[in-house]
Amino acid sequence: xxxxxxxxxxxxxxxxxxxxxxxxxxxxxxxxxxxxxxxxxxxxxxxxxxxxxxxxxxxxxxxxxxxxxxxxxxxxxxxxxxxxxxxxxxxxxxxxxxxxxxxxxxxxxxxxxxxxxxxxxxxxxxxxxxxxxxxxxxxxxxxxxxxxxxxxxxxxxxxxxxxxxxxxxxxxxxxxxxxxxxxxxxxxxxxxxxxxxxxxxxxxxxxxxxxxxxxxxxxxxxxxxxxxxxxxxxxxxxxxxxxxxxxxxxxxxxxxxxxxxxxxxxxxxxxxxxxxxxxxxxxxxxxxxxxxxxxxxxxxxxxxxxxxxxxxxxxxxxxxxxxxxxxxxxxxxxxxxxxxxxxxxxxxxxxxxxxxxxxxxxxxxxxxxxxxxxxxxxxxxxxxxxxxxxxxxxxxxxxxxxxxxxxxxxxxxxxxxxxxxxxxxxxxxxxxxxxxxxxxxxxxxxxxxxxxxxxxxxxxxxxxxxxxxxxxxxxxxxxxxxxx
Amino acid sequence: xxxxxxxxxxxxxxxxxxxxxxxxxxxxxxxxxxxxxxxxxxxxxxxxxxxxxxxxxxxxxxxxxxxxxxxxxxxxxxxxxxxxxxxxxxxxxxxxxxxxxxxxxxxxxxxxxxxxxxxxxxxxxxxxxxxxxxxxxxxxxxxxxxxxxxxxxxxxxxxxxxxxxxxxxxxxxxxxxxxxxxxxxxxxxxxxxxxxxxxxxxxxxxxxxxxxxxxxxxxxxxxxxxxxxxxxxxxxxxxxxxxxxxxxxxxxxxxxxxxxxxxxxxxxxxxxxxxxxxxxxxxxxxxxxxxxxxxxxxxxxxxxxxxxxxxxxxxxxxxxxxxxxxxxxxxxxxxxxxxxxxxxxxxxxxxxxxxx
Numbered sequence: 085x086x087x088x089x090x091x092x093x094x095x096x097x098x099x100x101x102x103x104x105x106x107x108x109x110x111x112x113x114x115x116x117x118x119x120x121x122x123x124x125x126x127x128x129x130x131x132x133x134x135x136x137x138x139x140x141x142x143x144x145x146x147x148x149x150x151x152x153x154x155x156x157x158x159x160x161x162x163x164x165x166x167x168x169x170x171x172x173x174x175x176x177x178x179x180x181x182x183x184x185x186x187x188x189x190x191x192x193x194x195x196x197x198x199x200x201x202x203x204x205x206x207x208x209x210x211x212x213x214x215x216x217x218x219x220x221x222x223x224x225x226x227x228x229x230x231x232x233x234x235x236x237x238x239x240x241x242x243x244x245x246x247x248x249x250x251x252x253x254x255x256x257x258x259x260x261x262x263x264x265x266x267x268x269x270x271x272x273x274x275x276x277x278x279x280x281x282x283x284x285x286x287x288x289x290x291x292x293x294x295x296x297x298x299x300x301x302x303x304x305x306x307x308x309x310x311x312x313x314x315x316x317x318x319x320x321x322x323x324x325x326x327x328x329x330x331x332x333x334x335x336x337x338x339x340x341x342x343x344x345x346x347x348x349x350x351x352x353x354x355x356x357x358x359x360x361x362x363x364x365x366x367x368x369x370x371x372x373x374x375x376x377x378x379x380x381x382x383x384x385x386x387x388x389x390x391x392x393x394x395x396x397x398x399x400x401x402x403x404x405x406x407x408x409x410x411x412x413x414x415x416x417x418x419x420x421x422x423x424x425x426x427x428x429x430x431x432x433x434x435x436x437x438x439x440x441x442x443x444x445x446x447x448x449x450x451x452x453x454x455x456x457x458x459x460x461x462x463x464x465x466x467x468x469x470x471x472x473x474x475x476x477x478x479x480x481x482x483x484x485x486x487x488x489x490x491x492x493x494x495x496x497x498x499x500x501x502x503x504x505x506x507x508x509x510x511x512x513x514x515x516x517x518x519x520x521x522x523x524x525x526x527x528x529x530x531x532x533x534x535x536x537x538x539x540x541x542x543x544x545x546x547x548x549x550x551x552x553x554x555x556x557x558x559x560x561x562x563x564x565x566x567x568x
Numbered sequence: 569x570x571x572x573x574x575x576x577x578x579x580x581x582x583x584x585x586x587x588x589x590x591x592x593x594x595x596x597x598x599x600x601x602x603x604x605x606x607x608x609x610x611x612x613x614x615x616x617x618x619x620x621x622x623x624x625x626x627x628x629x630x631x632x633x634x635x636x637x638x639x640x641x642x643x644x645x646x647x648x649x650x651x652x653x654x655x656x657x658x659x660x661x662x663x664x665x666x667x668x669x670x671x672x673x674x675x676x677x678x679x680x681x682x683x684x685x686x687x688x689x690x691x692x693x694x695x696x697x698x699x700x701x702x703x704x705x706x707x708x709x710x711x712x713x714x715x716x717x718x719x720x721x722x723x724x725x726x727x728x729x730x731x732x733x734x735x736x737x738x739x740x741x742x743x744x745x746x747x748x749x750x751x752x753x754x755x756x757x758x759x760x761x762x763x764x765x766x767x768x769x770x771x772x773x774x775x776x777x778x779x780x781x782x783x784x785x786x787x788x789x790x791x792x793x794x795x796x797x798x799x800x801x802x803x804x805x806x807x808x809x810x811x812x813x814x815x816x817x818x819x820x821x822x823x824x825x826x827x828x829x830x831x832x833x834x835x836x837x838x839x840x841x842x843x844x845x846x847x848x849x850x851x852x853x854x855x856x857x858x859x860x861x862x863x864x865x866x867x868x869x870x871x872x873x874x875x876x877x878x879x880x881x882x883x884x885x886x887x888x889x890x891x892x893x894x895x896x897x898x899x900x901x902x903x904x905x906x907x908x909x910x911x912x913x914x915x916x917x918x919x920x921x922x923x924x
Contacts, residue, residue, distance in 0.1 A: 187763050188838035211767065232713045243711065245720070246688050259897050266836035267877035268680065268855050269724070271891035272921060273902055274687055277720030281713045298769030321628035327651055327741035369791030426709040428629050458710040459629075498711035506714070513714055518703045521695075522715045524908035528901055540715065 087126045090149055090171070094129060097139035104128040113172050116157045116164040117219070120421070120469060121504055125152070125166030130174045134290045137178065141288060142258040144171055150534050151256065153284040155195065155227025158219040160422055161503030163231065163283045163539060170537075175226045178290065181205050189296045190249060190266060195226025195289050199233075202294065211296035214241035217499070218407055225292050232281030234499035236332045236406070237363075239457035241297070243499070245280045253279075253289040256530045261287055278525060283501050284536040286529040300365035303331065305399045306378050308387040309356030313337060316358035317432035319385035320456045323362065324429070326381045328374060332363040333457030334406055337436060340451040340464070341405070344412040350405025351398075353389060358436075360387075360456065361406060363399075409453045410464065417449070417466035421478045425489030426498035429459045438488055439463055446481040448474070460498035461489070487512050502540045510540070511547035519547070573635060576619045577702070577733060583614060584731065584914075585700030591912045596727040598637060598666030602673050604883070606726050606919040607890050616668055619733060622646055624708065631691060631708045633736040636668025643667060652739045655683035659819050668732050674724025677818035678774040678785070681837060681852035682766075687723040689738045695722060696731035698910045708736045727916040728924060729909040743773070743787035745794075748810035751782045751802035756841050758782035759854035763838045766853060770796040775853035776817055778824070785814060817851060824849045827860035829884030831868045835877030842871050858882075869893075889922055 091105045104110055105127055115122045126149075131137040144151050150170030157164055166172045179196035186209035191202055199220040203212035216235035217223055223233070229251060232244045241247070250264030264276035279286055310316035316335055323330065336344075336359055341352040352359055360382070364374035379390055393399035413420035427435055436452055443450050449466045463485055467478035486496040486509045496502070496509040510519065522541045526533070542550075587594050593611030603609060620637035627650040634643055641664045647653050657677025658670040671693070676685045692706030695718070706712055706719035722732055753761065755777050762775035765784070771792045774785030784800055786793045797804065805813070816822050824830070833842070837855035842848070846862030859868065864884065869892060872879035878892035894902065899921065906913070906924045918924065 185838070186767060188836060189763070189767055209767070210769075232717070234711055238711060242684070242688070245717065246684060255897070261897055262895075265876065267834045267875075268837075268852065269674070269676070269685055269834055270878050271880065272894045272898060273729075273905065274674070274721055274724050275898070275901060277687060277717045277723075281717055286716075298767060300769065324630060325628035327744070329740065366789065367792050367795065369795070370789040373789055373791060426707075426711050428626070428631075428708060430626065430629065455711070460709075460711045493707065494709050495707050495712040495714045497714050498709070499713060501713055502715070510714065515703070517697070517701045518705070518715070521697070521703055521705075521718060521909070525716045525718070525721075525905065528904035528908055531904075 116159040118162045121162040125172035128172045132177045155224035156222045158223040161501040161505040163503035231501045250293040251289045252291040302368045302371045303365040305393040306362045307391045308360045308382045309353040309389040313358045313436045314433035315386040322385045331365040334361040335454040335456040337452040344405040348405040348408045413464045419469040421465040423463045424500035426460045427494035431492045446477045507542040508550045581700040588698045598669035601661045601665045608918045638667045639664040656686045687720045692736040693719040694734035726920040745790040746787045748805040749802035753782045762853035777850040829864040830882040831859045832882045833857045833872045833879045835875045839875045
């Protein structure tokens with residue numbers, strides 16, 4: 085069946101302007117936030133109501149057409165990369181805040197509501213939605229559920245999975261599904277946990293109930309400089325071991341601070357090999373106590389300079405550098421490739437040194453921003469997409485970082501998802517039997533395999549091919565370099 | 569120790585593979601303290617207690633990894649030595665439960681409404697599957713979105729998908745200060761107050777009500793606890809009696825638990841009082857409500873559903889099943905998952921969902 089027939093079938097149940105078939109209309113949907121992967125979708129469908137969305141699923145299920153759900157398109161792993169013969173299902177028009185209940189501290193949202201808008205809407209009640217991915221101005225709640233998004237405050241306030249109480253939506257067959265809800269710990273298996281972070285492979289979410297929490301009355305940021313990355317890593321461990329769970333604990337290496345400072349003017353110490361940003365929040369007394377303790381711990385851990393934000397303006401300015409790390413990378417280089425490995429915190433220094441050696445080997449620069457409190461690394465590899473060799477080196481560089489993360493007991497993705505980008509790395513992290521278990525979960529929810537096919541779970545053939553390729557690369561002249 | 573653990577695991581793998589081949593149902597057993605929990609017990613007992621020991625605990629990583637047979641007391645002692653704890657306060661029923669049982673049951677204590685549930689602290693698991701393979705899901709890191717979150721799926725699975733052989737949990741430092749106050753309040757006002765105080769950001773870590781009294785536990789930084797206590801008022805309870813009260817609530821040892829029939833209702837935390845006979849015991853700031861004998865003949869499930877929640881029959885006759893029935897679409901998903909993970913239905917058949 086070709087696109088024209090599918091389009092005609094969809095238009096039978098949808099307003100005309102909900103189905104985009106002309107090439108220039110489909111073009112904006114060819115990629116998500118990871119722009120190196122592009123694919124023009126067969127059709128783009130933008131339902132306005134839950135019923136219209138259900139009709140799309142019923143039609144596609146009947147005609148066996150693949151469906152790729154898309155939120156705001158800010159994802160960084162190509163999870164919303166379209167299917168050439170499929171329907172790209174955009175949820176952006178389902179963007180109503182259905183309910184805010186300040187007493188019960190919950191919000192009920194359609195999937196297209198931007199993350200930040202939830203907190204803005206709840207602010208009148210002194211409440212907010214905690215997960216705050218860097219893209220929070222644009223990224224949607226539905227996308228956050230699909231990716232189990234994090235942010236800089238996860239260590240204290242949790243990921244999406246800790247802040248979503250329930251979802252409603254549909255199976256690929258168009259059957260309504262309700263997982264979790266306002267009453268905690270319902271009977272049966274925790275299918276909500278499976279749905280969160282399932283990258284659009286299991287169901288389409290049409291409603292999300294989230295937890296809102298009170299905005300802490302006060303927050304202060306401590307900025308510490310370190311002469312080497314190892315002592316910065318040790319300081320992170322010292323803070324945690326000191327019994328403190330800061331609201332945020334971020335690290336930037338010198339390459340990252342040097343990249344952002346010229347345009348963010350954050351006031352970073354450019355002579356430091358690494359800086360830490362540690363936030364304390366709570367009542368003014370609590371914050372004062374915690375800042376005092378953090379200062380002591382950092383000083384004993386060898387911080388060369390220590391500053392505490394003296395005003396809200398200063399705190400936000402120090403954050404602005406961190407939050408603008410990616411745009412800064414864009415100013416330094418035509419393209420950048422952001423990785424997302426997670427490691428046990430104690431290996432931070434080791435990994436940063438290894439990345440430095442890889443920079444030389446792949447002849448590419450890499451700056452590091454890092455959710456140090458969670459052990460979640462974001463190495464940003466600078467490359468030029470117009471130079472194919474440069475992209476290939478960037479891709480291999482990234483894959484090697486992720487393999488190192490796996491070797492050290494970590495994971496290939498902390499918060500960005502697998503998508504299409506990390507399919508090969510999934511072969512490294514998981515055994516064939518483990519990947520088969522993921523495939524089993526997928527089959528249980530979507531027996532026809534029509535929801536976001538080809539993402540997250542690599543085929544056996546792909547892993548076999550990747551295995552051969554890795555051996556081949558291992559035989560390159562750099563095999564003698566130390567590799568842990 | 570490692571060699572012993574490997575040998576124990578090898579033996580478990582053999583037992584499971586053999587059961588899979590011969591289609592012999594297995595009843596997974598840690599300490600056996602939760603035999604009462606679940607729809608039904610069936611199959612040959614598979615003892616898991618011998619697969620024990622803490623595999624890895626690095627306090628500065630906030631992660632502990634231990635084998636399924638490790639006694640909860642051993643884990644809590646190891647954490648306690650470094651001023652850390654399991655924030656979800658898993659209940660123990662009588663004897664010392666095993667970690668595997670704690671996670672397979674997925675039950676949480678009074679702090680659940682404030683710090684999170686058992687599943688919120690699960691970072692990774694190892695699962696012994698029907699064909700004798702050991703699979704690893706999740707890991708020992710705080711953030712991990714590689715593949716589906718099978719580890720959390722296993723939390724509360726009552727062993728129907730396989731044997732959880734190892735678990736990694738996120739742990740937290742113990743709060744610096746903790747205080748408990750008691751207030752004379754009717755149930756409705758207590759639940760309203762718990763919600764209102766939470767919305768104000770007071771550092772509540774327990775909100776319970778029974779026999780005319782609301783019990784509020786405050787945990788956190790000393791100044792925050794102090795100012796919250798002043799704001800809430802009520803009678804301050806000395807640390808030892810407070811601890812005894814919260815422990816009794818956590819481990820289901822209050823007098824209500826001597827009843828012949830006990831219902832456990834999970835409802836939205838701000839739900840108004842339920843129209844059921846008898847006085848409830850309320851926990852989780854209103855989200856968990858226990859009812860005993862007087863409610864025995866009431867249509868408890870209908871009342872729970874009407875309030876947007878569910879009811880499980882904790883003790884007493886349960887002709888319609890222990891757990892609140894699942895809608896057909898969810899039963900179908902459960903069946904498909906069960907068939908794929910355990911094609912011959914050898915693991916704890918019928919324990920979580922009748923017929924599965």
